Amino acid sequence: MTRLNILQQRLYNQQVTHQSFKEPGEVVAWLGAIQAQDYHAAKWAIALRLKGVADTDIEHAIAEKRIVRTWPMRRTLHFVSPQDIRWMLQLLTPRVVARSATLYRQLEVDEKLFSKCKKLFIKALQGGKQLTRNEMYEILEKAKISTAAQRGLHILCHLAQEGLICFSARKGKQPTFALLDEWVPASKTLTNDEALALLTKKYFTSHGPATINDFAWWSGLTIAQVKRGIEIIKADLQNEIVNGQQYWTAHGIAFKKTATRNVYLLPSFDEYLVAYKDRSLAVDPAYTKNIFGAANGIFSPVIVINSKIEGTWKRSFQKGKVTIETRLFNEVSKVKRQAIVTAAKKYGRFIASSAVLV
Numbered sequence: 001m002t003r004l005n006i007l008q009q010r011l012y013n014q015q016v017t018h019q020s021f022k023e024p025g026e027v028v029a030w031l032g033a034i035q036a037q038d039y040h041a042a043k044w045a046i047a048l049r050l051k052g053v054a055d056t057d058i059e060h061a062i063a064e065k066r067i068v069r070t071w072p073m074r075r076t077l078h079f080v081s082p083q084d085i086r087w088m089l090q091l092l093t094p095r096v097v098a099r100s101a102t103l104y105r106q107l108e109v110d111e112k113l114f115s116k117c118k119k120l121f122i123k124a125l126q127g128g129k130q131l132t133r134n135e136m137y138e139i140l141e142k143a144k145i146s147t148a149a150q151r152g153l154h155i156l157c158h159l160a161q162e163g164l165i166c167f168s169a170r171k172g173k174q175p176t177f178a179l180l181d182e183w184v185p186a187s188k189t190l191t192n193d194e195a196l197a198l199l200t201k202k203y204f205t206s207h208g209p210a211t212i213n214d215f216a217w218w219s220g221l222t223i224a225q226v227k228r229g230i231e232i233i234k235a236d237l238q239n240e241i242v243n244g245q246q247y248w249t250a251h252g253i254a255f256k257k258t259a260t261r262n263v264y265l266l267p268s269f270d271e272y273l274v275a276y277k278d279r280s281l282a283v284d285p286a287y288t289k290n291i292f293g294a295a296n297g298i299f300s301p302v303i304v305i306n307s308k309i310e311g312t313w314k315r316s317f318q319k320g321k322v323t324i325e326t327r328l329f330n331e332v333s334k335v336k337r338q339a340i341v342t343a344a345k346k347y348g349r350f351i352a353s354s355a356v357l358v
Contacts (some may be wrong), residue, residue: 200229210248
């Protein structure tokens with residue numbers, strides 16, 4: 001296995017070059033979680049892994065509770081499957097909460113305050129009610145609980161990590177919150193080892209080949225927990241050493257090379273990059289400054305050509321059309337330029353708009 005083979009296999013397993021599923025919930029369940037602090041980017045991340053899916057289809061999947069947005073790991077918003085949300089919260093958030101102790105002291109929030117907020121939100125949301133973030137903040141402010149300096153956001157995040165609330169359907173252009181137990185039906189509970197084994201299998205099946213450090217970064221688990229997860233399901237995994245590094249993936253994953261002319265416009269924070277601690281396989285170090293932001297990690301949407309990141313892109317809207325501006329790191333052939341046009345048109349169809357490439 002070569003470095004290029006690793007990238008090709010990742011794109012295949014992540015459903016970018018090969019689509020096995022028909023609806024958004026299946027893709028999210030397969031990947032385990034899709035980073036979603038950029039809401040619109042996350043919807044495109046799901047859609048590009050399906051055939052003929054529009055933005056409205058993703059919105060329907062959210063409104064119909066087939067995918068759920070919350071903070072399951074790394075204190076970062078993700079889309080997850082409703083069947084997975086509770087065991088993921090139980091497995092992954094305790095360590096995140098413990099590591100937030102200093103932040104909570106700085107914000108002057110503690111368990112007593114969280115308990116008060118919890119009671120307020122239960123009263124406000126019970127009975128199937130859904131409230132926007134500003135409406136949730138108003139409840140806190142009326143109870144003389146300040147939401148300034150992102151205090152309100154951290155309160156919402158903590159209560160979501162506890163499994164009290166989650167994002168629900170949109171109200172106009174604004175997302176809303178609901179009580180998790182009302183929004184998502186009860187699901188089977190898992191022991192810690194069962195949850196660890198399931199997450200380990202999901203990651204290395206959908207994101208492999210990947211390293212132990214990659215999985216630890218993505219999940220927020222400790223190295224010891226990752227090794228424990230691998231040990232539990234070792235019979236389902238295989239590994240190979242490449243350039244002195246051990247890569248793990250699931251047994252029995254089919255793979256087929258794709259044409260080198262294929263081009264993909266991936267959104268910011270896409271799993272193809274954000275799911276790995278070491279991204280040097282996919283991005284030439286000379287171009288990392290073009291992709292990675294100093295303040296918030298990966299933020300630029302990227303262009304994938306022959307499995308490598310070869311440029312960035314951004315969109316802007318005018319009446320009746322979307323303009324896609326590309327910045328390639330190097331000159332490419334006319335065939336690949338035409339493939340970029342094709343990829344741009346696919347994005348245009350996703351948002352039901354005519355795409356113009358710059």
